[in-house]
Amino acid sequence: MQLSTKGRYSLEAMLFLASSPEAKNGTEIHQATGIPFGYLEQLMIPLKRAGLVASTRGARGGYTLARKGITCGEVISASEGGLKIPCGKCKRNEECLTESFWHEMETLLSRIADSITMERLASDLALMVKGMGI
C-alpha cells in the first residue's frame, strides 16, 4: 500500500521547481534531488501533458511549474493515475462489501493530497531549511 517511486520522484521534482524562481533543466533537477537523469524525461512527459509543467528551450531554458496552486493530488493523478485502489475490473463490484471501505480510504488520502499545494510545501521547505541552519 505505497506510493510508487514514480509518484514520489514526480512530487520531489515538482517541489524543487516550486522552490526555484527560474526555469531549471534536467541536470539541475538531477543534481538537487538525485533523481536519475535518464528517468526525468519519463517523469516530465505526463506532468507536461497534464498541464502542470511548462518547458522552455534555449540557453536559459528548462522546466517551470505551469501555474500556481498545483496540488500534490494533481501531481499524483498525473504521474500514477491517482491513489486508486484497483477494484475497477473486478466483476464482484456490485456485491463487494469491502469496496466501499477501500473507497473511503482512497477519498481520505485524496482529500489530504488535494489540500496541499506546491507553494505551501515550498514555504514549509524554506522554513525547514532555515531551521536546520543550512
Place this chain on the structure above:
Amino acid sequence: MKLTTRARYGVRMLLDIAAHHAPVTLVMVAQRQAISIQYLRQLALLLSRNGILVSAKGKNGGYQLARSPNSITMYDVLSALEGDICITPEKETDENPYELCLRVYLYQVADKSLSELLSHTTLADLLVRGEVFFQG
C-alpha cells in the same frame, strides 16, 4: 499507490469467516469468494500467527475469528497482512531536503489520518455494510 491483493483477499476471507458463527473451512471460503484455496491457506496462516484467526480441528473444524469482530480493527487486519501501514517506504539515509519536506508535510500527515481511520473501523462495521450480501 496500490492496495495489495493480499490485503483485499485477506479482508474478504475474514468477513466471510466473521459472517458465520461456526468454524468455516477454507474450501467453503474458496468457493464463495472465488479465491484459490492455496492462497487462502497462506493468508489464514498469516492471520493466525497474528492472533486474528484461530483454527479448530476435527469433523466440524475450520477457522474462526480469535475474538469478537467489533474488537478487531482494520488496523489490526492490514498490519497483519501488509506489515507497516504507510504510503511511502522507510526513511532513506541520504534523504534530500525535498524528500524530507514531502515526508513531514505530506506522507506522515496522510499516514496519520489513514491509521486513525483504520483504528476506528472494525470488522463488525464492515459486516453491517455487507448484510445484504451475506443474506443473499
